[in-house]
Amino acid sequence: MRWLALLVALLAALPARAQQPATTPLLTADLSTNQVEITTGFTGASVIVFGATENLIGPQTGEDVVVVAWGPPQATVVRRKVNFLGFWVNGPAATFPDIPGFYAIAATRPVWEALPEEVRRSGRLGLEALPLRAVGAQAPAFRAALLELKQQDGRWQEYAAPVTVAGGRLFSARVSFPDTVQTGDYRVEVLLLRERRIVARQELFLRVDRVGSAATIATVARSAPLLYGVGCIVLAALAGWLGSILFRRG
Amino acid sequence: MQVYLPIAEMSVDALLLLGIGFGVGWLSGLFGVGGGFLLTPLLILIGIPSPVAVASGANQTLGASVSGLIAQWRRDNVDLRMGLVLLAGGFVGSALGVQLFAALRRAGQVDIAVSFFYVVVLGTVGMLMVRESVRAIIRRRRTGVAASRAGEHTWLHGLPFKMRFRKSRLYISIVPPLLVGFLIGILSAVMGVGGGFMLVPAMIYLLGMPTSVVIGTSLFQVVFVSANVTLLQAWQVGSVDIVLTMLLLAGGVAGAQFGAAMGSKLRGEETRALLGLLVLGVALGLAWDLIRAPENLFSIGPAR
Numbered sequence: 387m388r389w390l391a392l393l394v395a396l397l398a399a400l401p402a403r404a405q406q407p408a409t410t411p412l413l414t415a416d417l418s419t420n421q422v423e424i425t426t427g428f429t430g431a432s433v434i435v436f437g438a439t440e441n442l443i444g445p446q447t448g449e450d451v452v453v454v455a456w457g458p459p460q461a462t463v464v465r466r467k468v469n470f471l472g473f474w475v476n477g478p479a480a481t482f483p484d485i486p487g488f489y490a491i492a493a494t495r496p497v498w499e500a501l502p503e504e505v506r507r508s509g510r511l512g513l514e515a516l517p518l519r520a521v522g523a524q525a526p527a528f529r530a531a532l533l534e535l536k537q538q539d540g541r542w543q544e545y546a547a548p549v550t551v552a553g554g555r556l557f558s559a560r561v562s563f564p565d566t567v568q569t570g571d572y573r574v575e576v577l578l579l580r581e582r583r584i585v586a587r588q589e590l591f592l593r594v595d596r597v598g599s600a601a602t603i604a605t606v607a608r609s610a611p612l613l614y615g616v617g618c619i620v621l622a623a624l625a626g627w628l629g630s631i632l633f634r635r636g
Numbered sequence: 637m638q639v640y641l642p643i644a645e646m647s648v649d650a651l652l653l654l655g656i657g658f659g660v661g662w663l664s665g666l667f668g669v670g671g672g673f674l675l676t677p678l679l680i681l682i683g684i685p686s687p688v689a690v691a692s693g694a695n696q697t698l699g700a701s702v703s704g705l706i707a708q709w710r711r712d713n714v715d716l717r718m719g720l721v722l723l724a725g726g727f728v729g730s731a732l733g734v735q736l737f738a739a740l741r742r743a744g745q746v747d748i749a750v751s752f753f754y755v756v757v758l759g760t761v762g763m764l765m766v767r768e769s770v771r772a773i774i775r776r777r778r779t780g781v782a783a784s785r786a787g788e789h790t791w792l793h794g795l796p797f798k799m800r801f802r803k804s805r806l807y808i809s810i811v812p813p814l815l816v817g818f819l820i821g822i823l824s825a826v827m828g829v830g831g832g833f834m835l836v837p838a839m840i841y842l843l844g845m846p847t848s849v850v851i852g853t854s855l856f857q858v859v860f861v862s863a864n865v866t867l868l869q870a871w872q873v874g875s876v877d878i879v880l881t882m883l884l885l886a887g888g889v890a891g892a893q894f895g896a897a898m899g900s901k902l903r904g905e906e907t908r909a910l911l912g913l914l915v916l917g918v919a920l921g922l923a924w925d926l927i928r929a930p931e932n933l934f935s936i937g938p939a940r
Contacts, residue, residue, distance in 0.1 A: 426879070428640040429647045461939035465744055473926045475748045481939045531934030565640065565647040600642040600879075607643055607874060615870030618878050619863045622699030625882060629889025630703030 412440045412586040413451075415576040422563060422572075424596040430565045433592060435574055436558035443494055443551050450494045451549050452577040453559040454511060457488025457541075457594075458570035464520075464528045464535075480520040480528035487568045489516065489536075490543040492559040494551060500579045509577075509584065513537075513544045540564035569594050643877035644688045650883055652682065657887025661700065664888070665895025666902075667911040669836070670858055672697040672829030673758060675884065676750070677918060686747045688877050690737070691869035693828030695881040698862040700888050701830055705859050708852030715803035715849045719856035721810050722817035722835075726861040729821020734868040737826050741873065744937070751922050753826050758919035761834050765912030768837075772905045804845045804853075812843060817857060825865045830858035833915060 415437030422431045435453045443449050461483045468477030491497070497511045506515040518529050536542035541564060549559040561574065571593055578586040596604055607614045639650040656678050664671030672693050679689035708714055740749045795809035816838045820831035835854040839845045845853070870876040899907065 426640050429638040462936055463939040464934055464936050467930050467933050474930050476744050479744060535936045566645060600640050603642040603878060611871045611874055615867035618695050618870055618876050619866050621878060622695050622881055623702045625885045626699035626702035626889055633890045633893040
């Protein structure tokens with residue numbers, strides 16, 4: 387509950403801030419945690435991005451907050467099924483070598499309303515602003531399928547969760563990671579928009595890691611596959627033998 | 637209760653896996669086969685990636701067959717010499733099968749190839765089993781005795797490299813058992829099955845082995861071939877999920893004991909007819925999935 391404590395502290399600091407605008411930043415933000423742990427009971431996790439702005443957020447002042455979360459790049463292949471002699475088999479494929487494995491954007495107002503296209507493109511804000519370059523099949527249907535399927539399994543999210551604003555200046559947003567989340571370094575960008583420009587930004591970082599037995603198993607399986615294979619054989623044989631003793635009937 | 641599978645990289649309901657393990661174990665105890673041919677398609681159905689389902693299925697088959705092998709060994713029902721000949725073929729076949737599997741995975745055709753293999757193999761075996769057992773039932777009704785096929789001479793007996801298999805009371809060429817072991821090794825690697833459901837009929841009808849040693853000897857082959865598949869899949873594909881295997885085994889071993897108790901009350905021919913129908917049912921279900929128009933033409937996966 388580190389973030390709650392920080393929110394309270396920020397609330398208390400607000401009136402004091404207003405009196406000395408020259409030294410206060412336009413935007414401050416932090417994460418509820420900087421480590422997501424994948425344990426044996428992992429079913430997905432969420433991280434809260436929260437912070438405060440110098441000016442009021444909302445349509446009156448024209449200020450908006452955007453939160454973007456990026457996962458490590460993950461080369462992904464999109465395959466199209468074709469009918470071959472009556473059977474549906476995988477046909478042409480397009481490989482997207484450099485796309486984020488995880489991407490989530492949340493905002494007080496959709497970025498296509500708040501920012502011109504070139505800014506969205508250069509900042510990669512919004513799913514349609516992501517450069518999706520494909521190797522292999524080039525039909526636009528592959529790009530559309532990638533966007534659709536990635537959103538379906540929750541690894542790409544566009545305005546799936548809101549950025550909520552309290553007291554005009556405090557904002558928070560929830561970034562949800564599905565159980566299929568990759569491990570690695572994640573980056574969260576918090577942007578403050580005013581008059582179709584980005585006026586302030588802050589970068590935050592978090593790590594997704596396997597811990598405990600899930601981590602041990604995955605590590606051994608990758609670093610010593612032969613040993614892991616032998617272990618699997620021995621364990622399965624022991625379990626089968628033990629089980630037959632335990633459950634023997636008659 | 638959700639549990640995270642570290643190799644499949646997803647979380648699954650542990651009770652669902654225990655239930656699947658129990659159900660498949662019960663059926664396998666009932667019919668005296670490993671049940672891998674039911675397990676792998678079920679795992680794929682609940683969303684486990686095909687490579688993990690196949691590899692962990694083989695691993696589970698190993699565990700599920702070990703206790704059966706020990707029991708059969710104690711009763712002296714294993715023809716070790718025949719088992720070793722089958723195994724020699726099985727090792728070569730499964731090593732080749734894993735290479736085939738890895739190549740299919742690189743080509744992005746693994747899901748379809750696994751389904752296709754299942755449809756062809758289960759369809760053929762199921763049909764043969766049903767036909768044979770229905771014939772046997774009819775014959776028994778007509779004559780009152782179960783027919784014996786031992787001692788018949790076929791073209792198989794003309795092949796070279798003959799060897800005496802004392803326990804099976806056979807003097808045959810080692811070529812047919814080597815080939816049988818080889819083919820079942822390939823299927824074991826690609827389908828994640830032990831192959832007992834094919835090995836048993838092949839041993840009875842093709843090799844002419846007496847029923848008393850068939851189950852024990854096939855378990856011998858299944859245990860060691862599935863161990864080989866587990867090792868090679870873990871080593872070359874990296875898709876054996878031990879957490880998945882153990883959950884399936886926990887349910888499966890319990891289920892198998894209940895199934896076996898029930899199976900002893902059924903007649904041989906009727907059991908084979910039921911098993912044949914079950915095998916055919918799985919084949920038809922998978923065939924339907926290959927033929928019907930997919931809901932979404934596109935699929936995504938990690939690029940390798």
